[in-house]
Amino acid sequence: MNRTGRDRDEEGRARSARPRDGLGRPLPYGEAGVERQPEGVVRTPAVTVREAQRLLDSGMPFHAHEVLEDAWKSCPEQRAGERELWRGLAQLAVGLTHAARGNAAGGSRLLLRGADRVAAFGGRPYGIDTPGLVAWARELAGRLEGRGEAAVDPAAEAPRLLG
Template identity: 70%
Template sequence: MSTSRSDGRDRDEEGRARNARPRDGLGRPLPYGTPGVERQPEGIVRTPAETLTEAQDLLDAGRPFHAHEVFEDAWKSGPGSERALWRALAQAAVGLTHAARGNARGGARLLRRGADGLAAWTGEAPAGLDTEGLIRWARALAARVDRGAPVDAAGSAPRLRRAA
């Protein structure tokens, strides 16, 4: 539960920052009282397969900011050996978010950071995750963004798993 303090900042009962403002599909804050899209609950522990399924659904719906939150949960709650992998996926999702918002410089930078993190991953990819395909996707999208191409979040969403 969030409460609004006299300084206008939303905090939970322990005093941690929790922004309760509604957000649009790309995670941009909207004015209080404006209908927004449903937020992803924070702190959910999912299996790698559940994480990839939920994130793919959000990416396909044009909601990469919300997919980033799912990856962030995996990064924070998963085993230490996988944290760099989930962090790289979160960075790539935020890169797509920024690119779709029109922030080309930040979008391309975060897409490359995500690709570099995935390229550095040496472990076995969980749940059929297609790390090589995601590296190619992120670098190609970053190059498109650098050339000034507009980005539609849903139309530019990656496939997270290898084709069966």
């Protein structure tokens, strides 16, 4: 924390140093939390998918979202069209995060938004099962409709990224 009372990273950007739980929710200072994913890591698509799947399977979709967000934001200019794929995958992970936190309406909206982005990439770029992910997201979003604040189990609902 700096002299203004706000947490900052090394570059001076606002970034909460509070520990987080497995769904990315802030915990009180001093409590044990889940280690955050480092930001700005450039990974190959295969490593990105593998790490995101590991986190999804562990019930940590918020952390998977951060890995997928890195792929979206660091996608090289020569593959700029691919950014929307990674952005859509990140939205699927954060949609599952909201559903796991009990925010069914927000989770459903993000799942459908992500599904629409991923659907534009028919086939299996990098082995990613885009048709299966779109079906998974739309099915889960449908189950969330009208659910209120009942949370889902993020590990039990985790999608398979590779077909």
